[in-house]
Amino acid sequence: MDTTTPITIIADSNIASLDEFFNASTLGQVTGQTVNIITVAGRDINADLLAELQPEILLIRSVTPVGEALLAANKSVRFVGSATIGTDHVDQEYLMTRQITFANAAGCSKHSVAQYVLTAILTLRPQYWQQSITLGIIGLGNIGSSLADYASDLGWQVLGYDPLLPPSDINNASLEQVLSQGDVVSLHVPLTSHKNTDTQHTSNGSDYPTHHLINAETLAMMPAHTMLINSARGPVIQASDLEADIERTNRQVVLDVFEHEPQISERLLSKLAIATPHIAGYTVEGKLRGTQIIYDALCEQLSVTPTQSMQTLLPLNMFLWSELKAHPDRLSKFYDIKQDDSALREKVVDGQVNGADFDQLRRDYHLRREWQS
Numbered sequence: 001m002d003t004t005t006p007i008t009i010i011a012d013s014n015i016a017s018l019d020e021f022f023n024a025s026t027l028g029q030v031t032g033q034t035v036n037i038i039t040v041a042g043r044d045i046n047a048d049l050l051a052e053l054q055p056e057i058l059l060i061r062s063v064t065p066v067g068e069a070l071l072a073a074n075k076s077v078r079f080v081g082s083a084t085i086g087t088d089h090v091d092q093e094y095l096m097t098r099q100i101t102f103a104n105a106a107g108c109s110k111h112s113v114a115q116y117v118l119t120a121i122l123t124l125r126p127q128y129w130q131q132s133i134t135l136g137i138i139g140l141g142n143i144g145s146s147l148a149d150y151a152s153d154l155g156w157q158v159l160g161y162d163p164l165l166p167p168s169d170i171n172n173a174s175l176e177q178v179l180s181q182g183d184v185v186s187l188h189v190p191l192t193s194h195k196n197t198d199t200q201h202t203s204n205g206s207d208y209p210t211h212h213l214i215n216a217e218t219l220a221m222m223p224a225h226t227m228l229i230n231s232a233r234g235p236v237i238q239a240s241d242l243e244a245d246i247e248r249t250n251r252q253v254v255l256d257v258f259e260h261e262p263q264i265s266e267r268l269l270s271k272l273a274i275a276t277p278h279i280a281g282y283t284v285e286g287k288l289r290g291t292q293i294i295y296d297a298l299c300e301q302l303s304v305t306p307t308q309s310m311q312t313l314l315p316l317n318m319f320l321w322s323e324l325k326a327h328p329d330r331l332s333k334f335y336d337i338k339q340d341d342s343a344l345r346e347k348v349v350d351g352q353v354n355g356a357d358f359d360q361l362r363r364d365y366h367l368r369r370e371w372q373s
């Protein structure tokens, strides 16, 4: 990519600190060259906008599907950065065929999500601060393994299942064992589908697909007292099967993500112990790290040395995991998850939370702070 001509960037307005990271100076533009950054609501980034603005760079989050439908008529885009961990909204195979560089922000909010899960568990079952429970973790990548570290720190036993990683001290059980023996089961897998057997491959295919991984059959393996938490992707759980399960077992279920997101039915919402609008990763640190990672990737693409660091943008952080462990009664001061739950439930109108209200809760969310070790 030529770094001497003006660069046009279309960016999701929900990406943190766009101006601080993406400007002529931070992108190594020669004096006088400009970086033209246009911020748009992620759901409004579409083919017509790209045709009008002809951007070289797309900076997105999870609500912008990127693939042939968006880019078939576009010849200007050379780089796509998703300031997110999940990549199920991006057809990476298509981008490769178009020789468009793609970068996501792997691991950016791993501590934020792990701390979200801990908060949900300990808010609903505070007795677990003193009990050595069994925590089931499905998916042992960045978030699942971070959660396992916190669990071990609390003296909990971890039963983990990840068929794509070698056995380890946490990857130590079958799916059935995790579901049937965990006091709590937490999902930390990407959203993947069955690999097509014919020549047309799906970009998101897997030999171990996670779409509807949790369904009537797998839910039946879980004792009624087992809490289920989903902060991965909504369609990992078959929503109607979940509703039937909760009616039958009265199971405590925590959802941060929903199969039909951004719409949520009141029927489902009323059955959940905790419900939040896809904000498990929404901390100052998690979102800034997401921006940092795609900025660094773009600098590599431009062959320029990164000059912006998130460290200079972080306010003082007084939230210490060691303090919380010593004073469990302070949990709601660290993160009052029930406040996020109430804010979501207040948005129910005519039997559902509509998409616009769900998006607004996320857009206006007061970012938490990641607990420091």
Ligand SMILES: NC(=O)c1ccc[n+]([C@@H]2O[C@H](COP(=O)([O-])OP(=O)(O)OC[C@H]3O[C@@H](n4cnc5c(N)ncnc54)[C@H](O)[C@@H]3O)[C@@H](O)[C@H]2O)c1
Pocket: 085, 086, 087, 106, 107, 109, 110, 113, 138, 139, 140, 141, 142, 143, 144, 161, 162, 163, 164, 165, 188, 189, 190, 191, 192, 206, 208, 209, 210, 213, 231, 232, 233, 256, 257, 278, 279, 280, 281, 282
């Ligand atoms: N709610 C939120 O705000 C939020 C925030 C960040 C990430 N996420 C979601 O969480 C997912 C996991 O994040 P991560 O950073 O741990 O990703 P990661 O890629 O580091 O780890 C995912 C793990 O899942 C495993 N896996 C894949 N298919 C599996 C299966 N069928 N059964 C068991 N394990 C399987 C993989 O082997 C991998 O180790 C992301 O893909 C994203 O969709 C949600």
Ligand SMILES: O=C(O)[C@H](O)[C@H](O)COP(=O)(O)O
Pocket: 014, 060, 061, 062, 063, 083, 084, 085, 086, 087, 109, 278, 279, 281, 282
């Ligand atoms: O995948 C991730 O990083 C998270 O799910 C993240 O919250 C993506 O959601 P977004 O904020 O982009 O809608």
